[in-house]
Amino acid sequence: MEKSTWITLAVIWISWFLLWIIWAIGNKPPSRNESFPQYCAHMAPLLLGCLLLAVPTLPFNLLCGRFLPAVLLGPAQPLGVIVTVAGFLLTIWSRLVLGGNWSGEVAIQSDHQLIERGPYAFVRHPIYTGLLLAMLGTGIAWGEWRGLVAPLLAFGSFWWKSGKEETWLSEHFGSSYHGYMSRTRALIPFLF
Numbered sequence: 256m257e258k259s260t261w262i263t264l265a266v267i268w269i270s271w272f273l274l275w276i277i278w279a280i281g282n283k284p285p286s287r288n289e290s291f292p293q294y295c296a297h298m299a300p301l302l303l304g305c306l307l308l309a310v311p312t313l314p315f316n317l318l319c320g321r322f323l324p325a326v327l328l329g330p331a332q333p334l335g336v337i338v339t340v341a342g343f344l345l346t347i348w349s350r351l352v353l354g355g356n357w358s359g360e361v362a363i364q365s366d367h368q369l370i371e372r373g374p375y376a377f378v379r380h381p382i383y384t385g386l387l388l389a390m391l392g393t394g395i396a397w398g399e400w401r402g403l404v405a406p407l408l409a410f411g412s413f414w415w416k417s418g419k420e421e422t423w424l425s426e427h428f429g430s431s432y433h434g435y436m437s438r439t440r441a442l443i444p445f446l447f
Contacts, residue, residue, distance in 0.1 A: 256397050260332040261311060264339060264393055268309070271343045271389075275350075275359075283355040288362035289419065297361075297416040304408035307401040308393045318401035328398050335396025342388030349374045349381040357382075361419045369428050371435055377444045379421070379435070383413040384442050410442075417441055 313319050323331055350357055352373035356364050374381035390409050394402025421441075424432045440447050 256311075257332060260336065260396055263336055264396060265309075267336070267339060267343065268389075268393075271346070274347070278350060278357070279359060282357065283364040283366065285358060285360075285362035286365050286367070287423065288358070289360050293419070294360050297412045297419075299412075300408040301412040304390060304405035304412070307405040307408075308390060308397065313401065318404055319399050321398050322400055322403060323395075323398035331398050332396045335392045335394070338392025338395060339389045340392070342385045342390070342392055345374060345385030345388060346382045347385075349385060353382070361416060361423065363423055363427050367427060369424070369431055369435065371439075375439075377439065379439050379441050380413065380417045383417060387413065387442070413442065 307313070307318065321328075352375060353370055356367055356370060358364060374384075378384050387406050387409055390406040391402075394405055396402070421432075421436065425436075428435075
């Protein structure tokens with residue numbers, strides 16, 4: 256990856272992360288949240304995926320091989336940046352719609368509301384969908400196998416976490432949430 260593309264992606268990711276931290280300040284307090292070991296169980300593969308995308312060089316070559324032919328590397332980098340930005344825009348839109356109901360861990364917030372508008376009309380976990388898209392975009396810009404492994408690790412993390420969230424939301428909202436689940440997909444519109 257060209258240095259300018261790497262710097263651009265680094266600025267985008269860091270800006271998004273800082274925005275997420277700022278938004279977390281003053282959230283509703285949880286009435287129920289997961290334990291620290293449960294939190295670590297889904298965060299570990301996600302952080303490993305982010306690490307694969309963040310470091311310029313890896314100490315082992317297995318994941319540094321190219322999956323894109325050399326002729327596509329030039330156009331893949333701006334395309335990857337665009338897909339990354341699109342993914343982050345989806346997360347931002349989703350976070351704005353979700354408001355104080357958001358939590359970085361599996362939790363039921365005080366006065367938790369079931370949100371079914373905006374991106375939540377299409378998928379139940381659009382923040383995860385946006386992050387997967389952002390990781391895929393960054394992976395495309397890398398053009399290396401690690402760029403495909405990282406979103407797969409994140410997908411596993413989000414699949415596990417969303418399953419736990421859906422169990423808790425089903426318990427909290429009952430038939431309302433079951434109806435919502437029957438109308439929407441979990442992560443990918445019209446697919447799954």
